[in-house]
Amino acid sequence: MMKRSFYREKKTIIFAVVLFLILLMLIPLFYPFTPPVRATGNININVTLTEDTSPNITFYSPSAPVSDVEGATRTFSIAINQPVNVRWLINGTVVQTNTNVTEASYTNSSAAIGTWNVSAFVNNTNGTDMQKWIWHVEAPSPCFIATAAYGTPLHEDIDVLRDFRDKYLLTNPIGRAFVKIYYSTSPPVADAIRANEGLRMAVREGLVKPLVYITRVLQD
Numbered sequence: 001m002m003k004r005s006f007y008r009e010k011k012t013i014i015f016a017v018v019l020f021l022i023l024l025m026l027i028p029l030f031y032p033f034t035p036p037v038r039a040t041g042n043i044n045i046n047v048t049l050t051e052d053t054s055p056n057i058t059f060y061s062p063s064a065p066v067s068d069v070e071g072a073t074r075t076f077s078i079a080i081n082q083p084v085n086v087r088w089l090i091n092g093t094v095v096q097t098n099t100n101v102t103e104a105s106y107t108n109s110s111a112a113i114g115t116w117n118v119s120a121f122v123n124n125t126n127g128t129d130m131q132k133w134i135w136h137v138e139a140p141s142p143c144f145i146a147t148a149a150y151g152t153p154l155h156e157d158i159d160v161l162r163d164f165r166d167k168y169l170l171t172n173p174i175g176r177a178f179v180k181i182y183y184s185t186s187p188p189v190a191d192a193i194r195a196n197e198g199l200r201m202a203v204r205e206g207l208v209k210p211l212v213y214i215t216r217v218l219q220d
Helices: 002-030 144-150 154-169 174-194 197-219
Strands: 057-062 066-069 074-090 093-107 116-125 126-136
Touching: 002 074, 057 126, 066 093, 074 126, 093 116, 126 154, 144 174, 144 197, 154 174, 154 197, 174 197
Parallel strands: 066 126
Antiparallel strands: 057 074, 074 093, 074 116, 116 126
C-alpha cells in the first residue's frame, strides 16, 4: 500500500510540473510580446520667440507715496526706453502732455490740501505703460522741526514760533518765500529727527530753544 501511495504522489508531482510547463508555453498566445519601437529619424520642434517691443517706464521719481504741505512745489519725472507720447493726469484730468520723448517731468508749484492721484500715461504704436503716485498734501504745521524735536505740536515754544511766522514772515514777500522753502525742505529733516531720540534732544536744546529765545527778543 505504501508503494502504491508513493507512485500516486510521484505522478501528481509530474502532472503538476507538466501542467505548469504547458501554461508557460500558452501564455504568449494570450499575451503576445510586442517589442518596443525605437523612433528613427529626426524630430523637428519649432519654437517662435516674440520680442516684447512695448514701451517701458525704466525710471521714475519721486518714490511713492509722496507727502507735501500746502503751497509746496513738487516735480514728478519719468524715463522711458523708447520715444513715446506722455499724458500727465491728476485725479483723471489731463494737466500736461509731452510728444515723442524718452524723458518727461511735470511740476506743480502750488500744492493744494488733499490726496491726489498723479499718473504718467505713455503710449506709442508699440503699446502703453503707466506710472502712478499717491500725493498727500497737508496743511502747514507751525514748525515741522520744532514739532519733531518736542514730539508734540502743543508745546508753548512752538506757539512762539507760529506767532512770529504769522506776524512777521507771512506779512511780506521775503518772509513768505522763506516759509515756502522751509515747508518744502523740512519734512524729511523732521522725519529723521523724530526717529532718533538723541537727535531730538540735540535739536531741541541746541536749535529750537535758542531760536525761541531770539524770537521772543525780536517781538519785545
